[in-house]
Amino acid sequence: MKVAVVGATGLVGTKMLEVLEERNFPVTELIPVASEKSVGKKVRFKNRDWSVVSATDAIKAKPAIAIFSAGGGTSLEWAPKFAEAGITVIDNSSAWRMDPAKKLIVPELNADVLTKSDKIIANPNCSTIQMVVALNPLTKNTGSGELL
């Protein structure tokens, strides 16, 4: 699978690359994206160096998925352009979280609501994700859909 990581030179992007590698996510080609000043820099992934490209070139490379972690402004500007090109965007910024037309997903809880037509998928803030994963079993235990 061709995977773009937008913000690949940043703190979060670097961690994403580590986790993709650790979990053996089936990446056949990595497309690291950062700002224009970083184009041509190398990032290390799966024992090789990959050249950082611009968002425009990343779209041309047609990845299946683009994981965004480059700030809300970058997501607002670029996620729709990736989506228009048929690329599924998973956005780690706050850009789309409150948009009623986008699904807010924590995979352990509600990945089942996704369909192939969801091209921009939002996820919550990191502390929220951890909290709702822990709280979810409690809502199931009550059977009422409400917390104990």
Ligand SMILES: NC(=O)c1ccc[n+]([C@@H]2O[C@H](COP(=O)([O-])OP(=O)(O)OC[C@H]3O[C@@H](n4cnc5c(N)ncnc54)[C@H](OP(=O)(O)O)[C@@H]3O)[C@@H](O)[C@H]2O)c1
């Ligand atoms: N969901 C969560 O819980 C959570 C938690 C923390 C952060 N975040 C999100 O992650 C973002 C990044 O955080 P960070 O700490 O990793 O920041 P960071 O270290 O400053 O990294 C920002 C990254 O975005 C890239 N970037 C900036 N402008 C860009 C543009 N116009 N086009 C393409 N790439 C661009 C930067 O490239 P250069 O290296 O070239 O500047 C860098 O790779 C935050 O702004 C926030 O949206 C989410």
